[in-house]
Amino acid sequence: AGSNDEEVSGGEDEAEDSGDSSDEADLEMAQADGAEKELQVEFIFTDPAEEDTPYVRSLLAGGSLCTATGADAAGLAATVANQVEVGTMIKADGALFGFLSAVSLQRHRADPSVGRLISLLGSDRVEDGPLRQRLAGLLAPSGGANVGLLLSERMVNTPVQLVPHAVESLHLDLGWAAANAEPAAERASLTFEWLVLLAHVTLDAQAGAESGGAGGSGGAGGSGGGSGGGGGGKRSKKQKRAAGSSLSSLLGRASFARVEEELLAEGAEAVSLVRGGLPGGGQLLLMLLRPEALAAAVPAMRAVMCD
Numbered sequence: 001a002g003s004n005d006e007e008v009s010g011g012e013d014e015a016e017d018s019g020d021s022s023d024e025a026d027l028e029m030a031q032a033d034g035a036e037k038e039l040q041v042e043f044i045f046t047d048p049a050e051e052d053t054p055y056v057r058s059l060l061a062g063g064s065l066c067t068a069t070g071a072d073a074a075g076l077a078a079t080v081a082n083q084v085e086v087g088t089m090i091k092a093d094g095a096l097f098g099f100l101s102a103v104s105l106q107r108h109r110a111d112p113s114v115g116r117l118i119s120l121l122g123s124d125r126v127e128d129g130p131l132r133q134r135l136a137g138l139l140a141p142s143g144g145a146n147v148g149l150l151l152s153e154r155m156v157n158t159p160v161q162l163v164p165h166a167v168e169s170l171h172l173d174l175g176w177a178a179a180n181a182e183p184a185a186e187r188a189s190l191t192f193e194w195l196v197l198l199a200h201v202t203l204d205a206q207a208g209a210e211s212g213g214a215g216g217s218g219g220a221g222g223s224g225g226g227s228g229g230g231g232g233g234k235r236s237k238k239q240k241r242a243a244g245s246s247l248s249s250l251l252g253r254a255s256f257a258r259v260e261e262e263l264l265a266e267g268a269e270a271v272s273l274v275r276g277g278l279p280g281g282g283q284l285l286l287m288l289l290r291p292e293a294l295a296a297a298v299p300a301m302r303a304v305m306c307d
Contacts, residue, residue, distance in 0.1 A: 043162055045169055046089045048101065053081040055096035059153035064200035064257065068276055068284050069120055075113025079103050080151060085177040086190055088169045090154065090162055098154025100166045102174065105139060105147045105196070107189040117149065120274075121196065126286060128272035135288070138194060148174075148192035148291070163260050164301035171294040195289040198274065199261035201254040202282050254285060263300045267293040 048056075057077035060066050066073045080087060080101045087101035108114040118139050126132040138145045154163075177190035250271060256262035265271060265287055274284040 041092050043090060043092045043097065043159070045166065046091055047084050048081050048087040048089055048099070049084070050081055052089055052096055052099070053077050056080050056099055056153075059096070059099065059155070060151070063153040064278055064282065064284065065151070065198050068274070068278050069117065069198075071117055072113035075111055076103075076151065079108055079111065079114070085181045085186070086170070086173040088166045088173070090158060090166060097158045098152070098162075098166070100150075100152045100170050102148035102150050102170065102192065102195060104189045104192070105149050106144060109139075109141070114149070121286070125275040126272050127275060128270070131270045131272045131286070131288065134270070135196075145193040146189065146191060147194045147196055148190075150195050150197040150289075160259065160305045163258075163305055164298050167260060167294055167301060168298045171291070171298075174291055174294075192291050194269075195291055195293070197261065197264060197287045197289060198284045199265065199287065200257035200278060200282050201285045202257075202280070203255075203273075204253040256285075257282070259304055260297070260301050261287075263297045263304070264289065264293060266300075267296050 054077070057073050060071075060073035060076055065071060066076075080099065080103065083101065083103060088099065089096055090098040090100075103114070105114060105118055109118055120126075121139060122132065122136045124132070126135065138147050174190065174192065178187065181187040181190050250273075251262075251265055254262075254265075256265070265285065268287040268289050270288045272286045274286050277283055
């Protein structure tokens with residue numbers, strides 16, 4: 001990273017002292033005139049590394065997921081930082097500003113930090129019953145699917161223009177890992193059939209009255225009773241239209257803390273509110289996504305966030 005601030009070399013001759021005084025005078029004049037100093041910061045994307053663990057932990061501990069669920073930030077941070085095949089760290093001048101990753105719920109289910117979240121996804125805190133049952137099937141210890149948990153946190157001063165690139169990078173990571181990760185067990189664990197995302201939202205004040213208590217819905221591409229380990233049976237066109245309408249209604253009442261999560265929700269197979277509030281009246285919105293939804297949302301993210 002670089003800035004326009006002058007660095008004092010610590011020299012002792014009068015010329016250097018005079019120059020420093022002149023610089024300080026110029027700065028004082030600029031501040032008096034209300035001028036703003038522009039800082040030039042270079043951000044880079046890196047693979048996760050073990051030394052990132054405490055910084056990932058700090059971001060997770062202050063984020064909505066751990067706040068609302070009581071998830072163990074330290075355990076999740078260690079999983080994210082030690083998974084070098086999949087994940088993007090956003091850094092500047094050696095400092096971690098944010099990260100985006102996906103960890104296998106099946107592979108790490110014995111880890112208490114992940115096991116707690118699996119229990120949450122199968123509990124009645126997930127308001128939509130059909131989605132809750134579907135997730136129970138997908139996350140069954142045997143016969144389930146490989147489900148990845150999307151984890152993302154960033155500092156408030158991270159430029160939003162970086163987000164679409166980070167999402168695209170994660171999608172590319174997933175494709176690379178599915179084809180190249182070693183050993184074979186690692187490769188299989190990173191070949192996700194589904195992704196789960198828990199997003200911070202605030203609902204319209206009249207949401208409860210309008211929804212009649214409904215907490216979620218299957219999307220156009222799936223439902224609580226769809227395929228993938230959560231049940232079987234065909235659904236009529238009328239049922240599919242009703243599910244899609246309910247999904248649109250719920251998303252229409254939700255204000256998202258992050259733009260990218262709102263755009264991902266538009267491509268979700270199913271969504272549900274999660275019982276248990278966040279400070280300021282927020283809630284978690286659970287999304288069930290196909291991995292390809294990441295790439296599909298990138299153009300819209302660029303249009304909104306990179307303008």
